Amino acid sequence: MLPIFQLGASALANSTFIRSPGEDRSGTDKSTARLTNLHPSGAQGPMTSPLLRALAGPHWRGGLLAGLTAFGLTFGGTAQAQDAVEILNVSYDPTREFYREYNELFTEWWTAQGNAPVTVRQSHGGAGAQARAVIDGLEATVVTLALSADIDTIAERTELIPADWQARLPHNSSPYTSTIVFLVRDGNPKGIEDWDDVIRDDVQVITPNPKTSGGARWNFLAAWAYAEKNDLDPRDFVGAMYRNVPVLDTGARGSTTTFTQRGVGDVLLAWENEAFLALAELGDDSFDIVVPSVSILAEPPVTLVNENITSDAQRAAASAYLEHLYSPEAQALALKNFYRAWDTSAAAPEDVARFPEVSLVSIADFGGWPTVQPEYFGEGGIFDQIYEE
Amino acid sequence: MRAGILRSPSPLPGFGLSFGITMAFMSIVVLLPIGALLGRGLMIGPGDLWDMVNSRRIWAALTLSFRAALIASLFNLVFGLALAWVLVRYRFWGRRFIDASVDLPFALPTAVAGIALTALYAPNGIFGQALAPLGIQVAYTELGIWMALIFIGLPFVVRTVQPVIEELDREVEEVSATLGARRAYTLRRVILPTLTPALLTGFALALARSVGEYGSVIFIAGNLPFQTEIAPLLIVIRLEEYNYDAATAIGIAMLLISFAMLFAINAIQIWSRRRIGLV
Numbered sequence: 119m120l121p122i123f124q125l126g127a128s129a130l131a132n133s134t135f136i137r138s139p140g141e142d143r144s145g146t147d148k149s150t151a152r153l154t155n156l157h158p159s160g161a162q163g164p165m166t167s168p169l170l171r172a173l174a175g176p177h178w179r180g181g182l183l184a185g186l187t188a189f190g191l192t193f194g195g196t197a198q199a200q201d202a203v204e205i206l207n208v209s210y211d212p213t214r215e216f217y218r219e220y221n222e223l224f225t226e227w228w229t230a231q232g233n234a235p236v237t238v239r240q241s242h243g244g245a246g247a248q249a250r251a252v253i254d255g256l257e258a259t260v261v262t263l264a265l266s267a268d269i270d271t272i273a274e275r276t277e278l279i280p281a282d283w284q285a286r287l288p289h290n291s292s293p294y295t296s297t298i299v300f301l302v303r304d305g306n307p308k309g310i311e312d313w314d315d316v317i318r319d320d321v322q323v324i325t326p327n328p329k330t331s332g333g334a335r336w337n338f339l340a341a342w343a344y345a346e347k348n349d350l351d352p353r354d355f356v357g358a359m360y361r362n363v364p365v366l367d368t369g370a371r372g373s374t375t376t377f378t379q380r381g382v383g384d385v386l387l388a389w390e391n392e393a394f395l396a397l398a399e400l401g402d403d404s405f406d407i408v409v410p411s412v413s414i415l416a417e418p419p420v421t422l423v424n425e426n427i428t429s430d431a432q433r434a435a436a437s438a439y440l441e442h443l444y445s446p447e448a449q450a451l452a453l454k455n456f457y458r459a460w461d462t463s464a465a466a467p468e469d470v471a472r473f474p475e476v477s478l479v480s481i482a483d484f485g486g487w488p489t490v491q492p493e494y495f496g497e498g499g500i501f502d503q504i505y506e507e
Numbered sequence: 508m509r510a511g512i513l514r515s516p517s518p519l520p521g522f523g524l525s526f527g528i529t530m531a532f533m534s535i536v537v538l539l540p541i542g543a544l545l546g547r548g549l550m551i552g553p554g555d556l557w558d559m560v561n562s563r564r565i566w567a568a569l570t571l572s573f574r575a576a577l578i579a580s581l582f583n584l585v586f587g588l589a590l591a592w593v594l595v596r597y598r599f600w601g602r603r604f605i606d607a608s609v610d611l612p613f614a615l616p617t618a619v620a621g622i623a624l625t626a627l628y629a630p631n632g633i634f635g636q637a638l639a640p641l642g643i644q645v646a647y648t649e650l651g652i653w654m655a656l657i658f659i660g661l662p663f664v665v666r667t668v669q670p671v672i673e674e675l676d677r678e679v680e681e682v683s684a685t686l687g688a689r690r691a692y693t694l695r696r697v698i699l700p701t702l703t704p705a706l707l708t709g710f711a712l713a714l715a716r717s718v719g720e721y722g723s724v725i726f727i728a729g730n731l732p733f734q735t736e737i738a739p740l741l742i743v744i745r746l747e748e749y750n751y752d753a754a755t756a757i758g759i760a761m762l763l764i765s766f767a768m769l770f771a772i773n774a775i776q777i778w779s780r781r782r783i784g785l786v
Contacts, residue, residue, distance in 0.1 A: 364647055366732075497750055
């Protein structure tokens with residue numbers, strides 16, 4: 119049994135997912151109408167008018183958010199009693215389906231090795247919000263986030279993870295990778311083939327806000343890389359792209375919903391695994407995937423949160439949990455869930471053949487996340503400047 | 508402790524106890540979080556706070572938030588009054604159902620409301636398709652923000668005004684009519700003055716709620732900087748950047764503006780009460 123919980127150290131850091139009653143897909147668990155990263159709504163709850171009149175303070179909610187977070191910083195981090203061996207995997211949005219299957223695979227394999235049974239719990243949300251939850255005291259055993267920058271931030275701001283965490287596991291601690299592709303409407307009516315079509319005046323682009331979404335940062339950098347390779351001014355190029363964006367959602371799933379359910383936009387810049395998932399969920403007669411000439415190698419890393427480990431048994435299980443991600447069976451599972459994994463030996467041939475060849479630049483070409491994050495996406499960084507112009 | 512202001516003239520005992528409980532409750536629920544916010548602001552210092560708030564983008568977001576909240580609350584003031592009036596004064600089939608559904612915006616998670624409104628007003632939604640030939644786009648524009656705020660603010664006006672309308676004596680209107688007042692004059696000089704304090708309270712509550720609203724707006728607004736980016740979203744963005752100071756600065760700015768607006772509304776209320784001399 120693998121109970122899957124949504125949990126968080128504070129109500130604010132906790133992300134909830136909510137299903138729309140207006141969606142016909144709302145009954146299924148894999149509904150793409152699911153939208154995450156709504157943390158402040160958690161602080162809200164239903165209100166009754168007498169109570170509200172008595173408190174008369176909801177106008178302070180904007181301020182309360184900041185205040186409560188400051189408060190949470192001080193008083194967060196409640197201890198958690200643990201009898202049986204438990205692993206809490208704090209992850210980001212699109213890995214939901216993959217880890218649900220992997221947790222089953224791992225617990226079976228772990229007990230078959232003669233170990234005591236282990237319970238794996240999951241928490242999903244926007245990568246940035248999840249990282250903040252861990253910083254604010256969410257007792258994660260392992261984190262599996264969208265960007266190494268997210269884990270770097272945890273390592274910087276707390277003592278939970280050593281600074282050299284990324285060298286602890288193979289392939290920069292990224293057991294699976296993905297890239298950024300285009301999702302276009304069926305038959306590609308606007309003829310979108312590559313990044314230069316994305317900045318055309320007649321094309322509307324859907325991408326989330328890089329400030330709040332890890333995936334959107336990869337989108338931004340992939341476009342930037344294309345411009346650099348083709349001797350265009352990358353700042354103008356990316357600026358032109360964002361002028362074609364009618365809606366900046368806060369998370370990747372939100373953008374997918376805007377594009378697929380609301381019918382807004384001509385092209386969605388998406389995680390490759392999200393794009394394949396959308397095709398699998400909504401049928402490949404509604405959308406096509408277009409692979410651009412240049413894209414970026416997105417490496418979602420995993421690591422152990424050392425200081426949250428409470429026992430040797432837990433440490434052994436959590437280490438094995440991460441290492442087993444590199445086993446042929448787990449890699450096959452990642453491939454089946456539309457991630458580009460490293461080891462194809464146990465995978466079904468069609469899961470491997472699905473991925474087209476793309477010229478991929480990596481984050482190292484930009485100087486690594488510690489450089490990229492403040493320069494491009496920090497306050498007053500290049501993304502902010504694009505909108506200030 | 509038994510002397511002075513704490514002594515209650517009430518024949519019932521227990522003022523000290525209930526006062527203590529109330530104060531403890533208020534402190535934990537309201538004063539502590541706001542104290543934490545202001546405390547953090549104090550540590551930053553007013554000069555730095557001002558520098559962090561004084562950017563074109565934040566002003567654009569603050570202006571948008573307060574403008575949209577004002578427009579939505581004014582709309583609710585007019586139509587909420589009409590709705591409350593109809594619900595109290597007329598008996599018709601389905602009245603109870605409509606009366607109950609006024610509370611829905613309270614009960615519904617605001618994100619659900621936002622998603623439902625977006626689904627309706629998106630270019631491929633029922634209303635969106637009907638409005639498109641007229642060249643009106645609601646979803647992902649400021650119009651969409653108004654719609655969301657009208658939705659969440661409506662019950663505040665209706666539920667504050669409704670009981671006051673119920674208390675109105677029809678005889679007063681009849682007297683006004685027998686003394687020769689026309690209908691419009693009765694409405695303007697007899698009914699509206701009585702309702703003004705309740706209307707202002709409802710308006711203030713709806714306004715206060717709308718200014719800080721995040722959950723529903725985030726789905727229907729396009730969230731584009733300088734166009735449809737509301738101030739609470741900027742707070743969230745600053746938090747994502749781990750810039751707690753800047754988030755605090757925007758929070759305090761919203762708190763101060765809200766406080767000034769509520770102060771002004773209360774001043775109008777006191778003035779109107781003095782002018783009418785009743786209620």
